């Protein structure tokens with residue numbers, strides 16, 4: 414593993430910032446759930462600041478690979494972390510006490526359909542988010558580095 418280096422810059426979304434900080438400061442033993450479903454913490458490099466951004470996301474996992482879903486509750490615009498990944502696909506993901514380095518790759522077509530199914534299984538709300546917006550909600554697959 415080659416951990417990302419840089420200064421942490423807290424999110425401006427209070428709820429998500431709090432969840433990311435409780436999660437990480439507890440070594441992945443607290444703040445690991447939302448609506449009864451498991452949460453992971455994604456660390457991206459800020460596309461402009463170069464600082465480390467930590468984002469709580471629903472956990473979507475299959476055979477050791479993960480997917481992260483840029484749903485933002487079905488908002489019309491992508492979350493900012495989406496653009497951070499495009500600029501720097503090397504990310505970190507913490508799942509409970511486990512934290513590793515991954516290369517994030519946006520998926521499309523059949524591969525996206527398969528991962529979207531896994532995402533909705535992990536967190537059914539994703540289906541409703543996609544129905545409420547004509548923005549196509551992006552999915553990245555994270556492959557272990």
Ligand SMILES: C[C@H](OP(=O)(O)OC[C@@H](O)[C@@H](O)[C@@H](O)Cn1c2nc(=O)[nH]c(=O)c-2cc2ccc(O)cc21)C(=O)N[C@@H](CCC(=O)N[C@@H](CCC(=O)O)C(=O)O)C(=O)O
Pocket residue numbers: 422423424425426428429432433447452458459460461462463464466468469470471482483484485486491492493494495497
């Ligand atoms: C609020 C904003 O965050 P965001 O990157 O848009 O991400 C929005 C949300 O996706 C984020 O809050 C998620 O944690 C919300 N969220 C989920 N969001 C999802 O999209 N999908 C999920 O599955 C999900 C699950 C989830 C579970 C628990 C929880 O607490 C939150 C959850 C933010 O932090 N903005 C910063 C900037 C962040 C940033 O990366 N800046 C870049 C520059 C950006 C630019 O170019 O201006 C930089 O540092 O260089 C700011 O306003 O200063």
